[in-house]
Amino acid sequence: MLRFGTFTLKSGRQSPYFFNAGRFDTGAAIAGLGRAYAAALAASAVPFDMLFGPAYKGIPLVTATAAALAAEHGLDVPYAFNRKEAKDHGEGGQIVGRGLKGRVLIVDDVITAGTAIRESTALIEAAGARVGGVLLALDRQERGAAGEKSAVGALRDAGIPVVCILTLTDLIGAAAGGLAGLPEGTLSALERYRSEYGALDTDS
16 A cells, blocks of 8 residues: 655665555455556556456456456456466466457556566567556656656557556645644655656646
């Protein structure tokens, strides 16, 4: 879930907030997150043929999203996810669920450097399909280590639609609006973080 405080990211940056999809650890919580993903996707009108969740966090996310699309939006779409290591017995292979085909929409939690998305893209293209878009819970709207653009901005520049439930701009707006329960100084910490690491290709 979304937490505020001081967190060291994989990049080494000290962030005043952190989103952990693994904290959606009850049936009601993951069902609610799935509904949020499905609502954002349905509202986006991004065309796709199936969903894909990269292991490991993407597995419950894609499952909950597919279930919510069927239950809440009347869209019964196929989905798949990958194993970290290919299975050499039983049905074998690295992909579980529907075979990758057509326009595949990747469902994940957050991207910063975009490593998981690149790995997913390689799997999808190796199967003869193509990435139709990316669905995220949160766009951190921060630049990568190698440039001024965000990972989301780079995807969009490559012609890949990205749908996000929340952005850093949304969080700052909520903090400025007096969202209850935030630690003291959260708004100024979020604004300092955006000033230091914010990508140039996002709106403030």
